[in-house]
Amino acid sequence: MARTQFMTAGTRDEMFCPQLPQAGRVLPPTKEKTDPGELTPLLESKKSKQPSVDSKTAEEDFNDNLPNRRGIGISIFKKIKMVTLLGLASTAFIVIMINPELSLEQYQICVSMKEPHALDMLHKEETTIEFLIHAPVLDADAINSTMRKTMPKLTITINTSEPWDLYLDENALRTGNQKAFKHEFSCCLSTHGGSYQIFFSTDWEESIPIVFSYHPLNSLVHEQVVLAAIILACVYFLIIFEIVHRTLAAILGSMATVAVLASLNERPTLEEIMSWLDVETLALLFGMMIIVAIFSETGFFDYCALVAYKIAKGKVWPLITLLCVFAGVVSAFLDNVTTILLLTPVTIRLCQVLDLDPRKILIAEVLFSNIGGTATAIGDPPNVIIVSNQELAEKGINFSSFTEHMVVGIVFISIAGYGLLRVFYRNVKLLQNQDPPELRELQQEIAQWRRAAHHIVVASREESMVRALLLQKVATLETLMRNQIYKRKARETKDFEASVEDLEKKCRITDYVLLGKSGVVIVLVILAFFLHSFIESMYVGLGWIAIMGATLLLVLADISDMESILHRVEWATLLFFAALFTLMEGLAKLGLIDWLGDQMGLVVSLVSDEHRLTVAIIAILWISAIASSFIDNIPYTTAMVPVLVKLSEDSRLNLPIMPLVLALAFGACLGGNGTLIGASANVVCAGIAEQHGYGFSFIEFFKIGFPMMLVTTLVSMVYLLICHVALQWH
Structure with missing residues (x-):
């Protein structure tokens, strides 16, 4: 059984100790008695100056009560x-x-110039009505004033409210393509029976098919943002x-x-909330976590750490440079979440070999993974959303043109980011572990034993005994660690050849058969990740590919103990993403993201013609970067694409679409480096590091990530202004 295999980590004599506490309890800290022979000369010189009995007792009482x-x-x-x-x-x-779930009743009508339509709505006390319509029309904001005079118009009013004007799209009417629009009416009750009456009218002679629904909102709707x-x-x-x-x-x-x-x-209904979840991302994470869990059993990560140690000659900065470059380049062609899932275990093992603190190295690695993912249309989810948008594709923004403009900027951004990283990590000693290797190994061992104990579900007396034995082992190791704290030895420094010789004995491939099977599956999965964006007849996404790869590897590896594999899945990370998707979609429905887009459009429209493109690039870039640092960039990008399309189609603004889209892409992708939850790769890296005992906090990430976001965004702004304002590359 998997639950009893943890006992093999220590001998039976180590498991049973004559002075261990009761089952399941951890030994409290004990006061160590100092050996007189180990007193320092400073303490010996003060023997003649011992305090009085009363003062010593008071000091001990204070220290004991603290x-x-x-x-x-x-x-x-x-x-x-x-x-x-x-x-x-x-x-x-x-x-x-x-409060009941929202259930909208849909109405279907046809309106023409000769046959207007009126409908009495239910009696409601609310003064705000949200109206949803599906019809072959265009919003007034998408049409210039000259076209409005010639296009047929559909007007909707509720009681004495301001009329809502929509303009007929004759092409959509012929093809049957209906577009969805939403509008809020602020109105008062009718004097005829205290009801609402909705009225449709048009100056088009033929019938216009309309599908609509409505529901009342309470007074808090104006404060929803x-x-x-x-x-x-x-x-x-x-x-x-x-x-x-x-x-x-x-x-x-x-x-x-x-x-x-x-x-x-x-x-929202429960079904609607479930639709908010990005199942593609969750399936990708789950499948790759299963693959990495099986792959780690081969010893490949330890062997990669040894190879990287030899390449870097045991030096810190060549190693950091190698990891950052590798993470950035791979993330440009793969999803950066997949890159971090595969690279984080190697980095942790490598830092253990070099006696470095993995936290700062991992933060640098994930920052450059996000930067590298910005370079191509498939490296980061916001880029995928932009390139896959049909309206942008009709305006000439495709995979090649988008990637061409992004790659050049990312080269300069990477150089600036690497320079800032050198400034942050200029003192190499701060990257090293402050604890001696013996003490650190004990801490890791204690964490593993405690995690093993917590993973046991107590359903029988035998399982309870096993869990108690594991906790007793934790207590024994904690006592040993406290003893070593008082007897810390200086860190031994080995030369490079001696370290390599020592590592070659520990870091080796342990299962060549499983390595071959895992390698074949990982190569196929990565190849499918790369090809799915180019092969139109490949009707599966990243999530499906990861799940298929995990299933195939489970079959090939002949895994019989599923519990040991599932224990290594980061369930807390998956739940965090599920809750985050719900949170961000809910905030979008409350109008927060639309409000950001409206403010952006307002800022751009207030600027004179000669400076409008400059202000538009700066506003879109920085608003996107700051917003994506604190909210998920996937719903933000989804909401901002229609805003940019509307800005580019407004003849009064005369703005080209390419610079606006590039500003959005740079801001949304680079902004993910600002905070720990700004990008999916950040959360995945933090979860894996926490599983290995090297978790880093929000503040630790923020101290490095937010300045990196500011510097890289500033460089991207300079790049966009030079290329698209000064040189007019677009």
């Missing part, structure tokens, strides 16, 4: 935190329960200060978003 006071303070904080979060979560649950911003700020507050785990923070934020939607009479 941990208790701290413990009481921590306990009070935890109780306040629990009560506060419990109250907020309960409130959200109650709001969701007392503010509520969305408050929810997002609260989620970041919980994550930044590590009040709760980031997964729980995202879950609480998504629940709060659904509760706000419910209070606005817009509560």
